[in-house]
Amino acid sequence: NAGVTQTPKFQVLKTGQSMTLQCAQDMNHNSMYWYRQDPGMGLRLIYYSASEGTTDKGEVPNGYNVSRLNKREFSLRLESAAPSQTSVYFCASSPGVDSPLHFGNGTRLTVT
Amino acid sequence: QKEVEQDPGPLSVPEGAIVSLNCTYSNSAFQYFMWYRQYSRKGPELLMYTYSSGNKEDGRFTAQVDKSSKYISLFIRDSQPSDSATYLCAMKTGGGADGLTFGKGTHLIIQP
Numbered sequence: 001n002a003g004v005t006q007t008p009k010f011q012v013l014k015t016g017q018s019m020t021l022q023c024a025q026d027m028n029h030n031s032m033y034w035y036r037q038d039p040g041m042g043l044r045l046i047y048y049s050a051s052e053g054t055t056d057k058g059e060v061p062n063g064y065n066v067s068r069l070n071k072r073e074f075s076l077r078l079e080s081a082a083p084s085q086t087s088v089y090f091c092a093s094s095p096g097v098d099s100p101l102h103f104g105n106g107t108r109l110t111v112t
Numbered sequence: 113q114k115e116v117e118q119d120p121g122p123l124s125v126p127e128g129a130i131v132s133l134n135c136t137y138s139n140s141a142f143q144y145f146m147w148y149r150q151y152s153r154k155g156p157e158l159l160m161y162t163y164s165s166g167n168k169e170d171g172r173f174t175a176q177v178d179k180s181s182k183y184i185s186l187f188i189r190d191s192q193p194s195d196s197a198t199y200l201c202a203m204k205t206g207g208g209a210d211g212l213t214f215g216k217g218t219h220l221i222i223q224p
Binding site: 004030031033035040041042043044045048050051056058090092094096097098099100101102103104105106 | 148153155156157163200206208210212214215216217
């Protein structure tokens, strides 16, 4: 099983450019998440989707939008990238309420 | 005060030693507790998942939860160089799919 697959693995953007990070899971999980990981800050929740058709803001949603395309796919969009969005982005999925999360291997994004 | 506190290390121990990793938390509503292992340039990997106070053992790993003290621990017996990684504690309140709150992680080095 592939688990949680994130594309691309690496990306360099210029300030003001837009891009979409893709995430897909093959475990038939209901819930999906986007986190960012920064040195000294740990993992912080950007947005989550508790089930297909719903999305909610996490701790640091400003500058991001999400789309739960179907049960398998959850994308994260940066409309106008800023250097402060340089980070490693992790997608995760979970069977549902009170279950642990399963993570992908991340997208490393640099905004210059 | 952060909700979850974790010493970032690095913690360096010789091969074969018993390792103790710890987190403290302030939110008494946390009910589910997890430990993740993260290798460099990889996503977090679930190691242990516990609910309520007490101990849970899985091979060389033991997770301990003390809700009265708001303190959780992960013990690694017979540590191996392959255990060198960053260990993240994570926790959540019950009844929702709103993601996990993470500690910042402890960088562990096992010296051969």
